């Protein structure tokens with residue numbers, strides 16, 4: 001179908017192919033689906049993409065996505081400020097939040113350590129975590145990085161950094177299959193992992 005659409009459709013397909021998990025076939029299917037949408041629906045989709053880019057930013061404390069400088073969790077006085085749960089991505093934060101079992105604060109690293117991919121400590125949002133610990137309210141950091149090689153390496157790295165501050169560091173329990181992103185774990189498994197967390201030494 002290349003070269004037959006006057007370029008516009010090809011361009012849309014090329015843009016869609018940049019999304020994770022989308023190959024050429026899926027991109028073509030999505031492009032034709034979009035073509036069949038009403039103008040109003042298409043405008044709504046395009047606008048919501050622009051809104052996310054223009055109006056969302058990262059919370060200055062925890063790096064969660066937020067419409068304001070400080071996110072809803074960090075500014076909520078009802079949250080337990082003695083605990084910080086560390087996740088790799090905001091999507092895991094939302095998965096934990098859906099369980100309704102955790103009432104503390106969060107910290108989003110935006111990634112994990114992966115020397116093979118060239119991601120080192122400076123690529124993680126770690127300094128703001130240490131700054132938060134210095135404020136003295138935190139009693140426990142719960143490391144909820146993914147049960148992957150990168151996630152485990154990140155947990156060990158964080159433990160070494162945090163231990164000297166005197167704050168307790170714990171790692172959520174196993175029960176989540178190795179190699180599976182936490183955001184895909186079901187709620188019961190997530191709750192059990194949180195309850196069964198053990199202190200890291």
Ligand SMILES: [Zn+2]
Nearest residue numbers: 059062071074
């Ligand atoms: Zn925040």
